[in-house]
Structure formats: structure tokens, C-alpha cells
Amino acid sequence: MQHLLPLQYEPILERALAEDIGSGDITANACVPAGHQTRATVLAKAGGVLAGLAVSCRAFSMVDNGVVWEPHATDGDAITDRQPLATITGSARALLTAERVALNVLQRMSGTATMTARFVEQVAGTRARIVDTRKTTPGLRILEKYAVRCGGGFNHRFGLYDCVLIKDNHIAAGGGIKETVARAREATGHTLKIEVECKSLVEVREALEVGADIILLDNMPLEMLAEGVALIGDRATSEASGGVNLSTVGAIARTGVHLISVGALTHSAPALDISLEFDGSL
Amino acid sequence: MQHLLPLQYEPILERALAEDIGSGDITANACVPAGHQTRATVLAKAGGVLAGLAVSCRAFSMVDNGVVWEPHATDGDAITDRQPLATITGSARALLTAERVALNVLQRMSGTATMTARFVEQVAGTRARIVDTRKTTPGLRILEKYAVRCGGGFNHRFGLYDCVLIKDNHIAAGGGIKETVARAREATGHTLKIEVECKSLVEVREALEVGADIILLDNMPLEMLAEGVALIGDRATSEASGGVNLSTVGAIARTGVHLISVGALTHSAPALDISLEFDGSL
Amino acid sequence: MQHLLPLQYEPILERALAEDIGSGDITANACVPAGHQTRATVLAKAGGVLAGLAVSCRAFSMVDNGVVWEPHATDGDAITDRQPLATITGSARALLTAERVALNVLQRMSGTATMTARFVEQVAGTRARIVDTRKTTPGLRILEKYAVRCGGGFNHRFGLYDCVLIKDNHIAAGGGIKETVARAREATGHTLKIEVECKSLVEVREALEVGADIILLDNMPLEMLAEGVALIGDRATSEASGGVNLSTVGAIARTGVHLISVGALTHSAPALDISLEFDGSL
Amino acid sequence: MQHLLPLQYEPILERALAEDIGSGDITANACVPAGHQTRATVLAKAGGVLAGLAVSCRAFSMVDNGVVWEPHATDGDAITDRQPLATITGSARALLTAERVALNVLQRMSGTATMTARFVEQVAGTRARIVDTRKTTPGLRILEKYAVRCGGGFNHRFGLYDCVLIKDNHIAAGGGIKETVARAREATGHTLKIEVECKSLVEVREALEVGADIILLDNMPLEMLAEGVALIGDRATSEASGGVNLSTVGAIARTGVHLISVGALTHSAPALDISLEFDGSL
């Protein structure tokens, strides 16, 4: 699974901690003696798929670099209600101060991983890959795309910079599929694939003719989609999008399409319930 | 409704645009002629409550300061499917480049406002206010707390810095409710309120005795909650939390509690479907 | 005393070091051999109250993480002329390069703590707390508010975000005290206190009627102030401001007022003289 | 007078506004209607020297770019109590939100300019220039050094990077004045002057011999200082430091020394009282 570097996620944690702590954690500072040490368990409160354990636990040591943590599970694991995920040990103040940020990150990432896994289960036995979209939370794309991978999904392009995706508005402005793809091929580097969004079979044929690497079959009824997939075969990668949910995804996958992109993985996944339980002896 | 200043949200947009555009929008640059002007409509694709129109439309002029926009609705409005929300006019490239960031912000904020409004409807006729929590998206708290207000809710504390909230772990570390509240009162400024989390009526009585400003009745069964609310009366602000959803919130409100805090408003609200439709003449 | 986290003050030190070092400490680099180790003592050159020892000593290890320091006093201590406050050991270049930034921070914070302590002494035996204001040094508020606490004072609100303070101009714009407080109560969260600035006893009565949590008695002659304090009693927190200095503060406190706010603590405290003395063997 | 560029001071204002506004100006947002326009006067409340008018007024338009301001005085002017300094017109909310930051900047800068002018007055008729030091407020050096110029003073080096200043500890580490100056001359660029701190006349003679550009006569009794100044003549620039205050500076200047450096200008100048008065019609 593609790895996250501290230099990629630490700035996200820094901003989250600054946002939450502001001028100071007045409660912990006032109520908890300075030297107080404690231990707490990151505990699942529901079943799902884990994502972001190391990322989120880094929040504790950013508040106090004396805090240590020991993992009891690994990103990508299926976890169950009441399963201990990690033990955190150190300054009681630091644990209380960082708790919310750590959980906000972990719950959100695990929420996305969990929803992804639900979709992946539905397409088991087909060749379809569940992929994400650019409909991610502003500022958190790298974490959410990683969470999709933890859930067994795959990443579509990361941004506007790593794949050409020609949509209807580009085609309208560019003068038709043929002309627009030709422009793209002329202007962009040879290291980039070109994907074309198609809304009809006529467009699919046109995209195949101009040698699109990937063809996006957008919002097609199931039958038309199947026909499109058959037309494409292995001459290009086929991708389905639009109207995808847990009850439709199986049938979509059975058309033989290569990829199914699901915006909900990142724009509408509910948080997975995870809490921090302090030892009684706090 | 409490206002957002550009200097508060522009850095969020800058980061989101940088994240999405990266080394360049290769598709728009390749396919759309540089001088091409166009017009597009921000269009609701589902009913809900609008939040973030001005914030999100700022993304377009950050990409190209020649882009202008005209609003057709106001944050806090109930909107319906197919309702035009704003018209954006300017460089076709800029509109295509900023589109996803603008929609990601607007859909997320409107999703939170919409879910808030659903909760607010359920407590109509009671004195209960629906309030948010610190379970927000890392880096977006200010936008999400604003969206809660757009949906008719109210804000709980913004962070660890603007209200003392003494929870079970603080009480354990601080040596009981009485002692811990005394510490807080001694250590913190007179401008801050003190809230105490209680899990039993015994604790509620103790919190009242020491003069807590707000008493959080956490995860209590409905009857115990009602008893707690009655005990508190108007000697303090009462707040219910835990197990709150659209089917339980009405009964909770009818206990007479002042506040009901709902984490889901910000950690699990699905995005509201909103799109950008380009004019045919693009 | 409320604690400062490294993630709150390190950016301040980074900026201060960047400002002072710029393209390089040409003198230390040119004159001091690279491997030269030394030891130096942070030494009080005047009596006062210490604030910022750990914060300021962090500057040395930010320049060279091999530098270590040992404290001989604690923030909040009354210190005397020639008292050693800490020993710093490490690279001679690093000590010389960071010296000025460390002292600038320490002298300023200790200056504020010292002036605060002078005011606190004057109100001994009364119930009045000395509190600060928002008249702080741009960018250093968190350090200065901490220094006030080191000197035995208390913090008023930290910013525009953690307490409602309705002043004459808000009242004028909002349509009178009653109407403006009602607006505030409707618009802001229940976690925030509401303070009202009053310039006459009529206004005090009005503020009490609408249930202000704190009443600021601004620039009142001593007799009127006493009358205001009596009116308020314990129905609200009373605060005096305006015309407060070391010769007036005692009489003000003896009116029984709860709080006396003093802008000079942060806008006009002279630095406390503290130096760094290098061992003879440098 | 050396000019300040917006790109130099705007980041300082941004940080100050972020520090003060945080999650929002809850009072102005709640109490002042959104469209309310007003006018206010920046008004001197004490006599002194003005510094920072343009810098501080920029805070208003950073909060709302519709705010405009008109100056009635110029940095460097001697101002008197009740003198109007500028008129600010625009959104009432914006004026109230930015007021404190603007005044904090203006009062501090004018405080330094005012204290500088007091020292400059005392040396009138001599050739001595009053100069500042690096004992400035962390993060605000550029503003404070500018304020010193507004008060009629001159700037010493800005940081560790723009002049070699060899102090006792450098000399100890470098192996005596002669050797240390030789090292400096060998290692640093020809564009930089070399200053040597001397504590005795023996050291002054040695510094002259090795061709120091500037000789700092540190903490010398007046007679020794006079002798040092005479020794130096015009073979180098002479500078006096230590024990300089308003009662001693005149005599020091009359020794004929070229420069007198005064740390208090930037580390201990009290704020100059300046307020923002809103029009009655707010």
C-alpha cells in the first residue's frame, strides 16, 4: 500500500492542533497536575476497516514528545467493536489535549476505508476496481486517498496534474472529441494518460478511434454501459461513474467494466466510531 | 449569523487549490483556448440548506481575478433541486480549474447545514438548541461551525481555549468534581464559563453545588435525563449528549433540556449534491 | 499556571531567530572556531519576577540542537539582582548567535510579570484580581498573557473570539444595551459570557436587568465606581478599567470590585534587565 | 526616511489579526448589522511623535477591503493631545474588528518614536546621533527600527548579518582583539564594516591599530569615555553604550562621541496613548 511520509501529513496535524488548542487547553492546564502520567487505549466502538493509526497517533507526540504509543492493529485491518487499536502512554495533559484531533483524523480516515471496503465486497468475483474521485475534503486529499487504499480500493488521479481527463465542457471548448484529444496529445507530456468522458456509444467509438487510454462511461443506463464496456474490450481501460451505490455497484461490476469510481467514499462517508479510553488509575 | 472574514477562509481555499492544481491543470491548459470566456450556473441537484456560497465562489477569482459571480440565494436558505444558486462568468479555463474545489467546499458546508436543519426541525416547539461539537474536519472547523449556524443550529465551544469543559478524565485527575472545579475557577480567567460532564444524578447535584455554569448530561437514559434537567432547572444551562439521532432527538428535547449536542453534524453529514453547469455556448 | 506548548511558541522563536540571523551571524562565524564549546549563565541584573525561562532557552537549541540548559529558577519566582537563572552549555557559536533573541524574549516577559506583581502587591488584602487586556504586542499575546499569570495576575479574554464584550460603539450600533445584549444572546453560543461596558450607573442598572455576566465600569470616578460595585454585588462580575496605575489601584480595589484591568502590563512594561554571562574560559 | 514596503509589514498585521480575531469577532458579528457603515477618527490622547500611521491603518482594509482612510498627519510629525491623525471610513464591523490591532501597532511604534525624540532633544547641538540596538521586540524589528528613524534617531545594524560587531566573548574565543579582527577581515566580505567593543583605553588603542571601522566604548565612566573619544578622533566612528538615560545622555554626547546607542528605545518605551473615536452617528 502506498506510504505516507511524515512531511506530508505533519502539516495537516499542526494545523488541526493549532485550530483546536488555540491560546491553550484551559481545562487540562487548570485541572490536571503538570507531572501526571497516564495510559490510554485507542478503542474501536464499531466494526470497520482501520486507516490512519500512525498518522493520528503522531498528534500526541506533537503535543509532548515524551508520549509514546504501541500499535495493536495495522492500517487496512478489519476491526471489530471493542477492539484495542493502540496504547498511548505519557503526560496526562498531553493525552487530553491531543485526544480530539487524533480521533477526528482516525475516525474520518477509518470511515472512508470502511465505506470503501463495503463497495469492494460488493464487486468481489468481478474484475472491477473501486476507485475514488477528486471529491475529497479540502486539505485532506492525501489522507483520504490513502484511506481508500486501506479499504481495498484504488486511486484515480490525485489532482488536475497527473492525468488528462477530458470532460464534456473541455470537448465543447476544444471542438469535439477528436480535435480535443489531438490538442491534449500535442500539448502534454508523453508520461500522462488521456481519459475521455463519454455519455453515448457514439462518443465511445470516437474516443476509441483517437486512442484514448481510459474511457469514462458517465451516467449510462446499465445496458448501455454493458454495450460500452463490450465495445471497449481491452483496447482501453473502461470506467463507470454516476449512480453508483451499494445496491447498484454489483450489477455495474458484472458488466465487466475495469473501474468504478465512487465520490461518496470521500464526500459522504460517516466517521467510524473510535474512542480513547483512559486507564482507571489516571 | 456570525460572519466569516476572507482572511479566515482564504488560506483554506489556497491550500485546497494547491492540492488540486499542483503542477498545473493539464487538461484545461491543453484543451481550452486561453482567451475563451464562458458562463456557468451553480445548480442545486437536491434539496437542502445552503451554506458557503460566498466562500466557495471565491475559489474562482483566486484562480483568475477576472472571474465575477452573482448570487441567486443566500447562506441559510432552504434550496430545492434544480435551483440556480449563482452565476459565474469569466475565463473558461479558470472556471474549469476551480470548479472541483468550489464544489467540494460548497457541498460539504451545505451538507452540514442540511443535516443541522433536519435536527432543528425535530425539536421545533421545544426550547432546545441543537449545538455542534469539536468533532469537526481537521482544518475546516471554522467553515463547519458556520454551516451549523446556517442550518439553524448554535455553536458549542470552538476549541480547547474558549470554554472550560471538565470531563470524567479531568475529574479523575483533578480529585473529584468539587476539587476540580475549584482548581479551574482559581486558574482560569473570569471571562470563561465552566461546564461539567456528569454521568449520574449524584454528579449533577455535586456540579450544581459548586456552581457549574453548564452541566453536560452524558449518555443518560431518557428518564434519568429528564430528572437531571429538572434538577438543574435554570440554575445552570443543561446539555444532553450521546445517542442523539433524528429519531431520538425529539424526545430528548421534550425533557426541557437547553442544549443537545450532535457530533454527526460535522463528522458524518453527507455532502449535498450541487453541480456547476456550463452554458451550452461554452 | 496555564502552560505553554512548544507548538505555540516555537514559531515565535523561529521568526525572531530568522529576523536576527538573516543571512548569517557573520561575527560568530568569522571569529569563533567551529568546535569551540562553552558555558554561560543567564543572570538577573535587577530584581523582579521571572517569566519565560523555558521559552527563551529553547532559542539556543533551535540554533544548535546540541545545546543543553539547566534551570536554577522557575517562572513565577521572585528573583533578585545577580541571581543565576539557568546554565547553558554547548557550542560557543550557537550561544552567541541565539543570545540576543533569548534575552529579548526573557526580558520582555519578565518585565510584564514584574509589573503585574507590583500591581498585585498593591491590591493585597482585597478580593480584586489584576487582569490584562488585548493591548498586547502584535504576535506575542500568548507569551504576554502567560507572563501576566506568572506575575500573579489573571487573564481577561484572549481575543475577540472567547468572550462577548459589548462596548459603547456596539451599543450605539445595536440600538441600546437591552437590544444589543438580546442580539448577542440570540446570536452567540451558550458557552460564552457576555460583558457590557458601562459609563454610568444608569447603564449599570440596565446591564444588570438584562443579565450581563460581567459589567465593565469604565473610567468612573472612585465614588461612582464604589456605587456601581455595590449595585452589582454578586449578581455579576464587576470590572474596573481606566485611570489605573500603581498609586490609584489600591483605592480602586478597596471598592470591592472583582477585577481591575490594566493595559500597561502589556503595552508599557519596561524590560527586566537580564544578561548572559560567559564563563571566563570561553 | 527609509521606507517600509507592504510586503514587509503585511505579514506582521496578518499574524496580529489572526491572533486577535481567531474564530471570529463574536461581539461585532452579533451586535452590529452587517451593512452598517461608519466613520471614525484616529485621535492622539497624548503628545509625542507619530510613527506607523500607514502601517497600522492597513489593518482596516485587510479586514474589509472596502474600508478607506485619509491621513491628517505624517510619520515623524510631533503630535499633540487631541490631534486627529486620520479618518477611517467603511463597514462598522470591520472598523470595530480591526481597531485593537491597528492601535496596538500605532501606539507601540509611536511610543518608540516619542522616546527616541526625547533622547534626540537632549543631544541637540552636539554631533552625536542616537542609535538603536538589537534589543527589539521579537518579530517587530523592522517596525521598531523604522520608528526610531521617525523619532530622529538612526539605525545601528539590523541583525547579525549586516555588520561585524566583535564583543568581549568573541575576542576571548578568537584570541585577542588583533587576532580576532584579522580573522573577521579574512572571513567576511569587503562590504561590511567591523566594529569592536572596548572596555578600556588599552583595548581602544588596540582596536585603532588593527583598523576597526567603529569602536564601541562600553559602559565607560564619563571621563574615560571622553578620553576614548579623543583617542579615536576621526580615525574611526566612536560609539557609547551602557548607562545611557535621559539625564546622562547630554553629558555623554558632549564628549564628542559620534553615536550613542540606547536599548530602551525598543525594549522599554511605553506605548503612546492613541484611540479610535467613532462618530456619534454610528
Next chain:
Amino acid sequence: MQHLLPLQYEPILERALAEDIGSGDITANACVPAGHQTRATVLAKAGGVLAGLAVSCRAFSMVDNGVVWEPHATDGDAITDRQPLATITGSARALLTAERVALNVLQRMSGTATMTARFVEQVAGTRARIVDTRKTTPGLRILEKYAVRCGGGFNHRFGLYDCVLIKDNHIAAGGGIKETVARAREATGHTLKIEVECKSLVEVREALEVGADIILLDNMPLEMLAEGVALIGDRATSEASGGVNLSTVGAIARTGVHLISVGALTHSAPALDISLEFDGSL
């Protein structure tokens, strides 16, 4: 040609201006009257290809937003010695202060464009595209990759994120070409191409078998290169690298290879001489 957005290059200019201006342009401030207006011409001092005109001229208005500029040429133009490229009008101080930063950017970008054009000329009449590498100046990649396009070249991948490029060390760690490509195909998204570096014809055959999208023929003697290109045909994109200079590039291109990557375009292009000439009437 792929476009640069202000939000992509303005931070580079901000850093460059901060680096050069530091605590102030002491010469312009001291010598040039504040209100002085002037006009200057950006003038080529040598022939070459222009790149970065708009980017570099933005430096002037960042120093003073009253400065305006009018272009007389366009990025990508072949320019000749003494050709006027733009006219800049505004504050004389601002022009002098920003001059060096603007020229540093423009000369460097035009230097890269010019060297690229020299290479492109040598391969005229073949199908080879000249492409850049990741051997760019730290922090300036986006400008340099744009300059390569201005010179008629094409961009290879922008970073480690937008194309898989499997080199010898990856192959060694991954267990051979076949196994390593399989790992890459399994782990990365379908939107990314896979390039394999080959040092022998055996490796080329292996890379073809596993379906590499691009095959990098690294440091091959001309004959082996030609054989590799023939083997590949149009089953993959062929790329030559290593030992490419102006005297070898023509022969390399005549092997029929698709792409020739040249590190020198960005790591060793000398600046193109361009100056700013002030009108006599300054």
C-alpha cells in the same frame, strides 16, 4: 503551451523579494525621492528564446501595485540582441528595488528556453521530442518546466507522483523487471503510466513483455540504442537518456527514438543576458 497560474508562481517571487530586500532597499530609499516616477525597458542583450516575461514582471507590482507593464514580446518568441521585451512604468524606487529579482527570474527561464531550442533545432526532421528531467533547481521546477515548453521541448514527469519510473535500484529491490512491474501495476492507480529503465537489450525485451508503457534506453551506445528503438517500435514509447549533448543529439534522434531527455536544460543552462534600461529622464 501549458499555463502558469499566479497562485503557483507568486510565492516564488515573494520569497525571492524577501531574500533580496530583507530589512529594506537602503540605497533606493536613501537616494531616490519617494514620489519619483520613471519608465524602463526590459531589453534583450543577447539572442535566444523568451520565457517568463509575465512571471518576472509581476515582481514590480508586488513591490508597488501602482507599477504597470506592457509586453512587446511573448513567451516562446525567438528574440534578438537589443530587442525591447517590455516597458515598465511606475515608482522609480519600486523599479529599482524589484529589478534584480525580475531579471534573475527572466534570465534563468529564458536561459533554459534558449538551450532547449538549441536541442530542438538539432532534431528537426526527426520524430524525437526533447524532454526535460527532474534535475531542476530546488523550488523552481514549475518555472523551469514551463521554460522548456517555451523552448519547444516537452515535459517528462513533474515529480515522483505523476508517472512510475522503475530504475535499476527499484528493479534490484523489487526482484527483477517482471516482478517489479507487476508490483507497480498492482499497487498504483490505472491513471498512471509505467516506465522502465533498461541498460541492455535483454532488459528491453523483458520490459516489452510485461507491457511497459515507456522504455528508457539509458546510456546505450548509438548502435545498441538503434536496435532497442527498433525492438520497441510502436509497442511502447521509447526514450533515450545519457550522453546527450548538442553534438550527439542529432544522431540519437535519427535512431527514431520518441523522446530524448536532457538534464542540462535545467541544471546547466547559462542565464540569457537581459537587462533593465531606465529612460534618460529618470
Next chain:
Amino acid sequence: MQHLLPLQYEPILERALAEDIGSGDITANACVPAGHQTRATVLAKAGGVLAGLAVSCRAFSMVDNGVVWEPHATDGDAITDRQPLATITGSARALLTAERVALNVLQRMSGTATMTARFVEQVAGTRARIVDTRKTTPGLRILEKYAVRCGGGFNHRFGLYDCVLIKDNHIAAGGGIKETVARAREATGHTLKIEVECKSLVEVREALEVGADIILLDNMPLEMLAEGVALIGDRATSEASGGVNLSTVGAIARTGVHLISVGALTHSAPALDISLEFDGSL
């Protein structure tokens, strides 16, 4: 040699790593097993002068703080083709991910040091110092000025802030040399030297009369230059600029001029070829 502090160069590395890694090193993550350890040698591929070894090797531990490195050479050393410069040991992924950034920094800095040394060799036996200019790479000035020192050169001013340099345009705006120098002397601090650019011997005489510290003899034919140098003698520092290259610099130096400034050191030095060779056992 003047030292670089981590707090000065780490931000440069952070930006370079962010620029190159972006959303992730997809190749290393996909192909190299997570726990794989390796060792690699930084190896010279050409002869030259080393600069930036510690700075560039820091890139590895910024990616993974478990990476360690051992130097085999020192900045300023003359190095030969195939000379091992350092050994890097740690995570194979980290080494591969940071490799390009580290080499880009090291090659560029060593390129500048190498070109500087070539110029320094040519002036051996004269008193001339080779100095750099402000024609540096935007954002990298501090590294390039350091590299010049590694190559045996000296630094001219670092920016617009640490030396007054009055050029023709300043003189035109300021009203002649005499008047402009007087303005500069009046307005700037005594810690700064004043340099005057002269294009004729008349101007040189005028500059001497007004006591310029440094006189820049710009673009003078060799004979005029010699005459200028003779005129100046040791009354000021003399500097030659314009038309300086490896074939002319010797003759220029033999005029007896103190300084010769060479823009090419930083704007046109080709990178020195240095690579990272992984151990066979990777």
C-alpha cells in the same frame, strides 16, 4: 568559512522535497518493500570543488529520520572523478525518494564552487578577490553565496539591505554623485559602507572626493580600469565588474584591483556531476 544553520537551509529542502514528492513517490512505494535497508555512496562523477555536502545529505533524514550518513570529504575540498563523498545508510525507500533532491542541491552548489575556484586560480599571485553578485537563483542565495566561499571566493553584499550600492540610475534620480552620496550618508546607518558605481575616471574622482568606501569600476576597458585602480589606491576599495570571464580575469586582476565580481558564478555555473550509487546488495 561562514557557516550555514539548519534553520536557514531546512526550509529550502522542505520545499524541494514537497515539490518532488507531491502526493507520493509512487514508484518506491510500489516496488520497494517497506522494511528494506540499504547503503549508498555519494560519488563524484567529475573533478571540481565540493560544496553543500551536509546541506544536501540532510534531505535523506528529512524523509526518514532513521537514515544516517558519514562524510568522506569536506565542503571546500578539491574532489576528483570517482571519489566517494559520503555513505548513506537506511531505508531503501527513503534513499530513493530523497535522492534527486539531495543531488540537485549538491550538484548545483558544487557547480558554483567549482566555477569560483577556476576564477580564483586565474588570479593567483595578485591581491584580487573573486566576489559574487546578487545574480543568484531565486530562493537559493544563501546556499550559492556559501558555495562561492567554498570555492575560495568572497561574498559581495547579500541583498539590498547590507550595503549601499549607488548605481547610475540612483545617481540620475538623486542629482549627481556628490548629492546622492550625501543623501545616503544622511539617511543610512553608520554601520553600512557606501559603494559608488563609476563608468568614467571623472566619476571615480568624484566618488573619491565624497569619501565612497568602495568604488565599482563598471565595464571599463583594461587601460581605463588600471588608471582607475591607480587613482583609488588604498583610499577606497576598488572593484571591477563587467566583461569578466576566465580569459580576461587574470589581466583584470593584474591591474591591482581589490575585487572582481562575477555574475556567472551563480547565474551560469553548470552543475557538477555527482551521483548516488547503491550497493549491489540493495
